[in-house]
Amino acid sequence: MNWFDEEESPEELGEFGLIERIARLTGSGNTHDSMGIGDDCAVIRNTSNGFATLITTDMLVEGRHFKRNWISAEDLGYTSLAVNISDISAMGGKPRYALLSIGLPGNTDPDWLNGFFGGIKGLCDTHGMKLIGGDTVKSNSVIVNFTVLGSIPEKNILLRSGAKPGDKLGLIGRVGDSGAGLRLLKQSSSPDLPLHRHLISAHNRPTIYVREAIFLAESGFVHSMIDVSDGIRSDAAHIAKQSGAKLTIHTDRLPVSDVLAEVCNAFSWSPEEIALTAGEDYALLFSFHSDREENLKRSFQNSFPDTPFSVIGSVSDGNAGVRFLKNGRNFDPGAHGFDQFKSD
Amino acid sequence: MNWFDEEESPEELGEFGLIERIARLTGSGNTHDSMGIGDDCAVIRNTSNGFATLITTDMLVEGRHFKRNWISAEDLGYTSLAVNISDISAMGGKPRYALLSIGLPGNTDPDWLNGFFGGIKGLCDTHGMKLIGGDTVKSNSVIVNFTVLGSIPEKNILLRSGAKPGDKLGLIGRVGDSGAGLRLLKQSSSPDLPLHRHLISAHNRPTIYVREAIFLAESGFVHSMIDVSDGIRSDAAHIAKQSGAKLTIHTDRLPVSDVLAEVCNAFSWSPEEIALTAGEDYALLFSFHSDREENLKRSFQNSFPDTPFSVIGSVSDGNAGVRFLKNGRNFDPGAHGFDQFKSD
Missing domain, CATH: 3.90.650.10 (PurM-like C-terminal domain)
Incomplete structure (x- = not known):
């Protein structure tokens, strides 16, 4: 099946064109149990208690979104989590859990790692959040992908x-x-x-x-x-x-x-x-x-x-x-x- | 705070040492409402209906985990989602929802994109899953990070x-x-x-x-x-x-x-x-x-x-x-x- 026509490379489509093409994958969008692409978070309804789960994910790539000589390790840890929390806030939800996939060069300085995870830990503590999982991979540059889950009474979304x-x-x-x-x-x-x-x-x-x-x-x-x-x-x-x-x-x-x-x-x-x-x-x-x-x-x-x-x-x-x-x-x-x- | 000691770079620690250090961030691990790092998925309990949510995430980086001349676009789309579904299966759960963060070169061929998303779509359809969100970023090489959510009666985990x-x-x-x-x-x-x-x-x-x-x-x-x-x-x-x-x-x-x-x-x-x-x-x-x-x-x-x-x-x-x-x-x-x- 063709979602992308000839000449529709990412740079031709732009970010929103690309997202629109991907959204075609999900069919017409909203169903009784979930809402998909097109808002700050995806929403999963929980019919049994009136609460919904909000989920958002965000990828930051060194060289594209940050440079390690422009931002401290601690600020990078803080910010890469904060931008996901902000998506939960954009729908009025309470952030609860985070998962972190991280790509790191093998020789990454332990001091840098301490700073990075210190920034994450501080923000988790501030908001009573918990890092519950993730993935670690070796890569040539730092890649940070957080997924954050929040909760909200469905009527408040x-x-x-x-x-x-x-x-x-x-x-x-x-x-x-x-x-x-x-x-x-x-x-x-x-x-x-x-x-x-x-x-x-x-x-x-x-x-x-x-x-x-x-x-x-x-x-x-x-x-x-x-x-x-x-x-x-x-x-x-x-x-x-x-x-x-x-x-x-x-x-x-x-x-x-x-x-x-x-x-x-x-x-x-x-x-x-x-x-x-x-x-x-x-x-x-x-x-x-x-x-x-x-x-x-x-x-x-x-x-x-x-x-x-x-x-x-x-x-x-x-x-x-x-x-x-x-x-x-x-x-x-x-x-x-x-x-x-x-x-x- | 220091989770990483001097000389504890990722290549010194290895993958499991790195994960163990990160797990210290989450404190002692399991609490009444969630279980964290150390199994195939994180678990979030939903006390109101006896079901739990399983969540897993996985990052694949071109050159490290795959080469585009070794694997077709369709197989890469299939596999990068499949490995996350397998984590849900490893705990006995039913896969439900996926979020995809993807890094792509600006000039990625639309044919490749059609193949990649076709592989994802096919697997979603096979298992009645839905792609509900994600992120798209520009990067020099292809980076794929899926997060998959599943559900399971808590007693069956x-x-x-x-x-x-x-x-x-x-x-x-x-x-x-x-x-x-x-x-x-x-x-x-x-x-x-x-x-x-x-x-x-x-x-x-x-x-x-x-x-x-x-x-x-x-x-x-x-x-x-x-x-x-x-x-x-x-x-x-x-x-x-x-x-x-x-x-x-x-x-x-x-x-x-x-x-x-x-x-x-x-x-x-x-x-x-x-x-x-x-x-x-x-x-x-x-x-x-x-x-x-x-x-x-x-x-x-x-x-x-x-x-x-x-x-x-x-x-x-x-x-x-x-x-x-x-x-x-x-x-x-x-x-x-x-x-x-x-x-x-």
Whole structure:
């Protein structure tokens, strides 16, 4: 059977084209007991107790996704697990178990291994998670593949497809710091400047919002959610497409850190462009019942006084897509989101 | 914290030493809700319905575990999923869901992709499984990481640690064909000889025993099980160690195929050595209640008339370990099982 036509190599299709072809394998998608490809996690329903299992998996390859001279072993361990936990959070679930497949060169330094597994152990302990299995293989470069399982009452699952016309759009956390940190790493900027260190750390060891996500899912006021892994432009488009709705985002309401603003000023970078097109911030983008804005925000900030909660836009009827406004005028965020198969 | 001491690089520790260090991360191992590293799968208990979830994951790296000119795309897709299904079978479970992380060069041929996913699709259909998620990344070589979930009534789970003195040892399937096929590939033997093709196919597209494993687990007579992925010598040692028992295996009772015997004769290879030390046959090695031998074997062969069921040894009190006898005399199977970190 042919899922891939002639000329449809991964670099021609791009990441989302490739995933779409693979998804054809699973048939029409959702069945009574599971939901497949197309959201942050796969969902397996457990009809006997009202809970569902969320599962996600993520592969990081040295040289493509990280360089060992750009990130410490501990931060790599932390981050490679954190990005999977963030997928569980994107649907409102509680992370429970992890499996790790790891490819390692035979001569990997024990100090590096201690750092790497220390980063994993610390994050497992923080969230009461357990590493229950995995695989170890020899390889020329480091390859990290985590699979993370979470649980959630089925009624609380937040899908990308749940946004409703009339909803407002909320954002938990900040955006752009990680993308600016990556730019600094790429230009080998002096990392001993404290501001630069702050942004590089946002890239190498991003904050994730586990308890905040559970809070939102349990509130009953949130209709859809995604984590900002590929950039708001790309991730908001997933909500728009899967909800069949039009999203409007006010770029002047994006929560940009003071550090990002200052460094962007020094380099003449556009903070909006970075915030919209660079990924790996792992902020949570969600839509919620507009009548509940005050209620939701107040109760959230009571529980999480240090976590930014921003209202950045709204959902309306219309062609599925995302419109950006800056001070009321149309704004083109520039570069498209990152597609690894279409970039070098 | 230091899990790895100085000089403990992966090649110094070997695969099992590395896994043992990582297992320290999980603390003492088993808790009320899950069992971790040390069996074919991790186990998550679901207290509400008496069922458990089995999970396993496996990474295959091009150049280390396969070469694209040695195995067709379809066989690679089949096998990379099959080895995970076999882990579910090793505990007696029913495979249900798969997640695939795949690293691909950007210019991968669409024909190759069609073959690869065709192999996966065929195996999913055979066993009523569903591909529910995954990740796609760009990489210089092909990397395949499957995670497979299965289900099993908790009372039926077959652990490596369940062997009891007095048990007999059974084997489902044949051993050695896959190892001989790999030898033929390595010496670039002419693959158009039908006998060689048969053995190479046993390596590239191994038979797995899904329904047979469920039958054994449901029989109530089987006490422990493992799949022969690293060779009987190595895998029998896992049962011995984890059960704290002594295993005796009669090498003259090993089910060696006529083809293997003939090819070994032509090359002056020892079929016993290949059968004991080469892996990737995915036969099932298990211990069972000795009083039930006739009953178990008859009912098994009634259900699976074409699948070999061999009684190859016994379990006794004594130092945990494995003893091999050939025609009643001690037999040294030669080379140790494969350890990827200790070999080139």
